[in-house]
Amino acid sequence: MKVLLVEDDAALAEALGTALGEAGMLVEQAATGGEADFLVRTERYDAVILDLGLPDGDGSRWLAEWREDAIELPVLVLTARTRWNDKAAGFSAGADDYVTKPFETAEVLFRLHALVRRSHGHAHPVLRIGELAFDTHSGSVTLAGRPVSLTAQESRLLAYLAHAAPRVVSRSELAEHVYDRDHEPDSNVIDVQISRLRRKLGTTRIETLRGQGYRLVDATT
Numbered sequence: 677m678k679v680l681l682v683e684d685d686a687a688l689a690e691a692l693g694t695a696l697g698e699a700g701m702l703v704e705q706a707a708t709g710g711e712a713d714f715l716v717r718t719e720r721y722d723a724v725i726l727d728l729g730l731p732d733g734d735g736s737r738w739l740a741e742w743r744e745d746a747i748e749l750p751v752l753v754l755t756a757r758t759r760w761n762d763k764a765a766g767f768s769a770g771a772d773d774y775v776t777k778p779f780e781t782a783e784v785l786f787r788l789h790a791l792v793r794r795s796h797g798h799a800h801p802v803l804r805i806g807e808l809a810f811d812t813h814s815g816s817v818t819l820a821g822r823p824v825s826l827t828a829q830e831s832r833l834l835a836y837l838a839h840a841a842p843r844v845v846s847r848s849e850l851a852e853h854v855y856d857r858d859h860e861p862d863s864n865v866i867d868v869q870i871s872r873l874r875r876k877l878g879t880t881r882i883e884t885l886r887g888q889g890y891r892l893v894d895a896t897t
């Protein structure tokens with residue numbers, strides 16, 4: 677999962693960025709609305725965490741423009757303001773959810789996971805594809821009830837495929853959502869990591885569709 681964190685308070689941005697990273701997310705950061713706007717329009721994110729009080733204007737201004745331009749990614753608004761008016765402005769601009777500072781990092785994570793899940797059409801916190809279960813909150817994976825140990829990168833790859841399932845995901849889509857923009861891999865690297873995942877999950881669980889990409893399938897059917 678790749679998240680854009682838009683926050684001008686450097687200490688808060690670093691603390692939250694670190695916590696999100698430890699939770700297995702790829703985090704890119706912007707400290708101004710202008711920077712966020714550029715990134716949202718050029719990169720692919722699974723969600724945006726948006727502070728409203730930014731040095732170059734109110735975050736809801738950019739959010740409203742994104743929605744106007746049919747940019748539909750989930751946006752969690754983060755702000756110190758507690759006045760109802762500001763929350764209303766955030767929601768009116770197109771926010772999906774809201775957290776008021778000071779907040780518990782765990783709450784941000786829970787809300788973020790739920791937003792991303794919902795954006796893929798899932799309500800249950802555990803995504804199941806046959807015997808494979810992926811817990812969207814803890815990131816843990818089980819196969820027929822037995823825990824599977826994955827590296828951080830494998831876990832991100834599987835998380836994306838599990839959210840998208842049964843949709844086919846192209847290599848370029850995987851590259852955009854699962855890897856840092858400064859380290860976007862060539863398709864070889866993705867293929868290698870997919871084969872490592874197959875070794876851990878069983879070879880038939882990830883299907884390759886020639887020229888299209890990968891999808892997770894219920895290998896028991």
Ligand code: CA
Binds near residue numbers: 685
């Ligand atoms: Ca701020």
